[in-house]
Amino acid sequence: MHQMIENKIQPLLNYISQYVELTDTEKQLLLSKVLYRKYLKGQYVLQQGDICKYECFVLKGCTKMFHVDETGQEHILLFSIEDWWTADMGSFITQAPSDFNVMCLETTELAIFHHDSIETLYKEIPKLERFFRQVIEKAFAASQKRIVRNFSLSAKDRYIYFKTQYPLIEQRIPQYMVASYLGITKEFLSKIKKQLLLDN
Known part of the structure; x- marks a missing residue:
């Protein structure tokens, strides 16, 4: 056993x-x-x-x-x-x-x-x-x-931190849950991600 x-x-x-x-x-x-x-x-x-x-x-x-x-x-x-x-x-x-x-x-x-x-x-x-x-x-x-x-961090910086620290998690969960974890709406998270793509 x-x-x-x-x-x-x-x-x-x-x-x-x-x-x-x-x-x-x-x-x-x-x-x-x-x-x-x-x-x-x-x-x-x-x-x-x-x-x-x-x-x-x-x-x-x-x-x-x-x-x-x-x-x-x-x-x-x-x-x-x-x-x-x-x-x-x-x-x-x-x-x-x-x-x-x-x-x-x-x-x-x-x-x-x-x-x-x-x-x-x-x-x-x-x-x-x-x-x-x-x-x-x-x-x-x-x-x-x-x-x-x-x-102390903006929503954008909180997302960058999350993405950097927990890359394996983000790939496995829906984006609205990431938004909830960050304390923002999924629409605002979508805007942040689009902005990061433009920055790069």
């Missing part, structure tokens, strides 16, 4: 090995606590108002995390592709209802850690607590930098 899980979640093991080295015993314990799930395009991993019970690592596919406001407007906070994490970390840590949805934009395979399982792993394998702390710190720093970019 562990061998089958190990084959499916090998990208996660490769990712963890960049941060910490696990013994064979520790790896077997990890494999006993991680779940593998496959979702179809359009399926929700998390819905707004639910408590986020899982921290998810994307093995294959693409997800978006977004908030729907009172008018029904969608605000995209994050896209996640292979070797990225997705979850509402605030809800996961506090076990309070989530402000966000996580939906699959493609058929997506996830390695999933349940909240209770992570606490067990922290106790049994202390180095994994250090690993997850680093993951959370990186996510927090990226979130803060994005807030600063939204305050």
Whole structure:
């Protein structure tokens, strides 16, 4: 059973090995606590108002995390592709209802850690607590930098940054979602792209 899980979640093991080295015993314990799930395009991993019970690592596919406001407007906070994490970390840590949805934009395979399982792993394998702390710190720093970019950069410069930093994502998602992520309309994004073509 562990061998089958190990084959499916090998990208996660490769990712963890960049941060910490696990013994064979520790790896077997990890494999006993991680779940593998496959979702179809359009399926929700998390819905707004639910408590986020899982921290998810994307093995294959693409997800978006977004908030729907009172008018029904969608605000995209994050896209996640292979070797990225997705979850509402605030809800996961506090076990309070989530402000966000996580939906699959493609058929997506996830390695999933349940909240209770992570606490067990922290106790049994202390180095994994250090690993997850680093993951959370990186996510927090990226979130803060994005807030600063939204305050300080023009929509055009935000798009250039997105295109440069995440070229693999832009090719896989509709343009109206890119616009939502940037906080602009799809029409305005179209104008920006036309302007960039003229500039070049």
